Amino acid sequence: MPSIRQIRQRIxxxxxxxxxxxxxxxxxxxxxxxxxxxxxxxxxxxxxxxxILSDLAQRSLSGEVQDVNPxxxxxxxxxxxxxxxxxxxxxxxxxxxxxNRAAEEFISTQTAPVKVVTVGRKGSDFMTRSQQxxxxxxxxxxxxxxxxxxxxxxxxxQDEYIAGTMDRVHIIYPEFVNTVVQTPTIRQLLPIExxxxxxxxxxxxxxxxxxxxxxxxxxxxxxxxxxxxVFHAFLELSASExxxxxxxxxxxxxxxxxxxxxxxxxYNKARQEIITTExxxxxxxxxxxxxx
Amino acid sequence: MSPTNLQVISAEKVLYEDDVDIVxxxxxxxxxxxxxxxxxxxxxxxxxxxxxxxxxxxxxIFVTGGFLQITQEKVVVLADAGExxxxxxxxxxxxxxxxxxxxxxxxxxxxxxxxxENALHRSVTRLRVAERNK
Numbered sequence: 001m002p003s004i005r006q007i008r009q010r011i012x013x014x015x016x017x018x019x020x021x022x023x024x025x026x027x028x029x030x031x032x033x034x035x036x037x038x039x040x041x042x043x044x045x046x047x048x049x050x051x052i053l054s055d056l057a058q059r060s061l062s063g064e065v066q067d068v069n070p071x072x073x074x075x076x077x078x079x080x081x082x083x084x085x086x087x088x089x090x091x092x093x094x095x096x097x098x099x100n101r102a103a104e105e106f107i108s109t110q111t112a113p114v115k116v117v118t119v120g121r122k123g124s125d126f127m128t129r130s131q132q133x134x135x136x137x138x139x140x141x142x143x144x145x146x147x148x149x150x151x152x153x154x155x156x157x158q159d160e161y162i163a164g165t166m167d168r169v170h171i172i173y174p175e176f177v178n179t180v181v182q183t184p185t186i187r188q189l190l191p192i193e194x195x196x197x198x199x200x201x202x203x204x205x206x207x208x209x210x211x212x213x214x215x216x217x218x219x220x221x222x223x224x225x226x227x228x229x230v231f232h233a234f235l236e237l238s239a240s241e242x243x244x245x246x247x248x249x250x251x252x253x254x255x256x257x258x259x260x261x262x263x264x265x266x267y268n269k270a271r272q273e274i275i276t277t278e279x280x281x282x283x284x285x286x287x288x289x290x291x292x
Numbered sequence: 293m294s295p296t297n298l299q300v301i302s303a304e305k306v307l308y309e310d311d312v313d314i315v316x317x318x319x320x321x322x323x324x325x326x327x328x329x330x331x332x333x334x335x336x337x338x339x340x341x342x343x344x345x346x347x348x349x350x351x352x353i354f355v356t357g358g359f360l361q362i363t364q365e366k367v368v369v370l371a372d373a374g375e376x377x378x379x380x381x382x383x384x385x386x387x388x389x390x391x392x393x394x395x396x397x398x399x400x401x402x403x404x405x406x407x408x409e410n411a412l413h414r415s416v417t418r419l420r421v422a423e424r425n426k
Contacts, residue, residue, distance in 0.1 A: 041305040048301065048368055052334060052361065147303045147373065208361075211335035212321060220336045221359070224372070228303055 004274065007267045011260055018256030024091070025249035032179075032242035034144070039176070039235045046228055053225060055208065056218050069215075070162050071222045074191050080114045081135070081157055081166035082107060083189070085173035085233050086123030087241040088139055093248035095174060095182060095241060096122035102184035103172050104130065115166060117156060120237070135160070145234035147227070154227040161190045173233035174240035180247055182240035189229055192222055296328045297366040298344060300353050300374065307374055308353050314345040315367055317360050324360070326367055333362045339414050341377070341421045342369060352377035354421045356414050377425035380418055389415035 002010075084103045087096055100123060107114045116132045118124040124137045136156050141149050160166040169190040174182040210217045298315050300308040315326040318340025337358045344351040355374035360367070392412035395403055 038304065042303050044299070044306060045301045045303045045370060048361065048370055052359070208332045208334040211319065211333060217334060217336060217359075224359075224370075231303055 004267065004270045007263060007270060011263045011267065014256050014259050014263065018253050018260070021249045021252040021256060025246055025253060028242045028246035028249060031143075032239060032246055035235065035239040035242055036176075038145075039239055042228075042232065042235060046232065049221070049225060049228060053221060056214060056221065069219050069222055071158065071190060071192050071226070075164075075167045077112050077168040079166050080110050080112050081117065081160060081169040081190075082114055083117045083119060083153065083157065083169070083171040083230070083233075084123040084127065085171065085237050086118070086120035086126075087237065088121045088141070088143075089241075090122065091248060092241050092244040095244040096126075098182075099123065099172070099174055099184055100126040102186075103127075106170070106172060106186060107132065112167075115160070117153065119153060119234070141234055141237070143238070145231065145238050147231050150227050150231035150234055154223070154230045157190060158223060158226055166190070171230065171233050173236050176236050176239040176243065179243045182244055185236075187229065187233075189226055192225060294328055295346070296326065296330075298369070299366065300342065300355070300369040300371055302358075302371045302373055304373075307371065308342075308344070308351070308376065310344070310346060310351075312344045312346045314343075316343040317369065318342070318355070319360065326362060329364070330362050330367075332364065333360070335360050337369065337371070339410075339417050341417070341424075352421060352425045354380060354418055377421050380422040382419060382422050385415045385418040385422070389419065 082103065084099070086099045090096060103123065103126075107116070114133065115135045116127050117136045117138075118127050118134060119138045119141055121139050124134070124139065127134055136153075138149070138153055157166065157169045161169060168188065170186055171189050172184060172186050175185040176182055295311040295313055296315065298308065298310060298312045299306065313328075317324045317326065318338050320336040320338050324335070337355060337360050339356045340354075342353040342355055344353070353374060353376050355369065355371040358369060358371040358374075360369050362368075388411060392408050392415060395408040396405070396412065399405070
């Protein structure tokens with residue numbers, strides 16, 4: 001059994017750990033709120049862009065858009081690109097390992113060689129360790145993602161795609177379902193598949209005049225669409241990371257308090273034992289004196 | 293005439309939303325004035341200034357390219373980036389201008405000239421818009 005001093009030290013160290021985890025939980029909570037707000041703030045842009053795309057897609061299907069844009073061209077997949085979006089920092093429960101496991105599983109099921117673009121240190125460390133073909137690495141994203149962070153990532157895969165060094169590009173990111181659930185999600189970025197789902201079209205039947213012409217507008221629109229999807233993945237990552245950390249730190253704080261309770265019990269027992277022994281000593285000493 | 297509802301949206305946030313009388317946009321093929329009941333149109337925008345008139349009040353929003361969508365009931369600008377004229381950070385814009393000029397002046401092998409030119413154009417326009425709306 002540890003000495004009373006050791007127990008006291010232990011209690012103190014657990015207490016200070018719980019203060020740290022508690023602070024981290026509160027920080028994560030406030031960052032999560034901000035991240036959720038930016039997800040909401042980005043929604044009107046996304047909706048408007050997708051509306052236009054579905055309108056343009058219908059035209060291109062009906063043959064009004066003559067030249068097919070290189071970003072729409074479907075090729076046989078000889079090389080596959082994957083953007084893996086992961087957190088920079090740990091202490092976020094199982095988020096990083098879940099993401100890496102999902103990415104690894106996806107890569108291992110591909111029949112063609114896979115090139116990887118990593119976003120976030122956790123993913124880049126993992127992909128380096130598992131010796132994947134890494135094209136580019138981006139870090140320092142998940143705190144407060146900005147659109148300017150998404151642009152270079154989107155540009156790399158578009159360049160590779162147009163150059164023909166990637167024939168299909170996917171993005172893997174943690175989708176924020178709610179505070180406790182984040183699911184790894186895979187989406188095909190390139191070639192862009194125009195959804196002919198007319199239910200998303202909020203302005204049906206409007207015959208837009210496209211200026212200068214539908215083809216030019218389409219080629220301006222598609223790169224923005226890729227950027228937007230990458231940006232969206234970053235925002236989902238940010239919300240997921242902060243909420244996962246919040247939940248993990250909450251559990252850690254609770255565990256620390258429980259541990260402090262258990263330790264205090266042991267400490268009190270030990271203290272009482274000492275007092276009892278001392279008392280016994282005194283009483284037996286007095287009894288011995290009285291006898292003599 | 294009933295006013296038009298104008299929304300200026302970037303991927304990060306909604307920059308401007310109001311019912312307005314006139315909107316003047318920097319279209320790819322020149323300035324584009326929009327009055328209520330304009331025909332539906334969809335066009336690319338270039339870097340420039342969106343001027344808005346609402347009664348006696350005039351507003352100005354700087355955008356760095358994007359799209360303009362006009363429907364019967366509203367005008368939507370999907371901007372790549374931008375801010376309201378009074379929110380322009382002039383110091384930052386002039387620093388960006390100096391950087392771009394420097395890059396263009398010393399043109400090394402790997403200088404991305406179109407990118408530097410774009411950056412220069414953006415910062416100059418930003419400064420001009422800020423200046424005019426003082």
